[in-house]
Amino acid sequence: MPELPEVETIRRGLERRLCGARVTRVEIREPRLRRRVDEAALRALVGRRVEAVGRRAKYLLADVGEGLCWLMHLGMSGRLLLVPSGEPPGEHEHVRVEFDRAGSLRYRDPRRFGWMRVARVEELDEIAGLGPEALGAEIGGAALRALLRGTRRDIKAALLDQRVIAGIGNIYANEILFRAGVRPTRRCPRLSGADLDRIARATAAVLGEAVARRGTSFSDYFDSDGLPGTFQDVLAVFDRRGEPCRRCATPIKRRAQGGRSSFYCPCCQR
Numbered sequence: 001m002p003e004l005p006e007v008e009t010i011r012r013g014l015e016r017r018l019c020g021a022r023v024t025r026v027e028i029r030e031p032r033l034r035r036r037v038d039e040a041a042l043r044a045l046v047g048r049r050v051e052a053v054g055r056r057a058k059y060l061l062a063d064v065g066e067g068l069c070w071l072m073h074l075g076m077s078g079r080l081l082l083v084p085s086g087e088p089p090g091e092h093e094h095v096r097v098e099f100d101r102a103g104s105l106r107y108r109d110p111r112r113f114g115w116m117r118v119a120r121v122e123e124l125d126e127i128a129g130l131g132p133e134a135l136g137a138e139i140g141g142a143a144l145r146a147l148l149r150g151t152r153r154d155i156k157a158a159l160l161d162q163r164v165i166a167g168i169g170n171i172y173a174n175e176i177l178f179r180a181g182v183r184p185t186r187r188c189p190r191l192s193g194a195d196l197d198r199i200a201r202a203t204a205a206v207l208g209e210a211v212a213r214r215g216t217s218f219s220d221y222f223d224s225d226g227l228p229g230t231f232q233d234v235l236a237v238f239d240r241r242g243e244p245c246r247r248c249a250t251p252i253k254r255r256a257q258g259g260r261s262s263f264y265c266p267c268c269q270r
């Protein structure tokens with residue numbers, strides 16, 4: 001599933017190629033995505049120019065002028081691919097948007113958990129309740145302490161809660177907690193100020209490195225140019241059960257936690 005670094009990588013690719021380009025045609029081949037696509041609203045993109053491509057958590061937000069926003073979410077298996085205009089539709093291709101000078105943007109999604117819509121920025125209820133951006137400057141130790149105040153949950157569940165901090169998914173929550181030396185099962189009230197400082201620093205470091213490596217690719221993530229990321233080559237704990245810790249050689253452990261897999265080093269993480 002694409003997480004923040006993958007979505008940010010796609011955002012950069014789209015920004016580079018789409019900014020200033022005008023939509024010439026919209027074709028909706030399958031409107032039944034996670035939410036049904038409002039076809040008339042999406043077709044109304046024709047004639048509009050992409051002014052900027054932003055991101056909030058895992059949402060891509062293309063500014064198409066006059067306060068209108070084209071929101072895209074990739075769900076579990078969605079891909080946005082920029083291809084030459086004449087390219088025939090690929091498998092599971094649900095939406096295609098043609099541009100005057102940037103080729104054709106194709107939305108492909110075998111599982112159809114993603115979606116897109118066009119609305120006024122203030123109508124985007126998807127992003128209204130999100131916490132501060134995980135990849136933003138505002139997440140420091142003190143801010144994290146304030147965000148976690150009153151919660152009794154374990155730190156991993158808190159990091160995954162998009163209303164607390166927006167944009168952290170399972171892969172990066174595991175990696176952040178390894179980097180910080182904190183077990184995923186530690187309860188928030190038991191974390192010291194030093195623990196929270198390390199978690200805040202690790203959040204910035206891990207997400208920053210993952211963006212620099214253009215995300216993590218296992219089988220299904222590719223950016224808008226069809227290229228995989230390389231963060232999977234340096235994962236410290238995620239998906240490494242039984243393999244030696246890169247720091248101390250102790251085998252990495254895996255346990256189910258809140259319906260997701262947690263991976264940690266029993267020696268480096270306390």
Ligand SMILES: [Zn+2]
Pocket residue numbers: 245246247248249250265266267268269
């Ligand atoms: Zn270790």
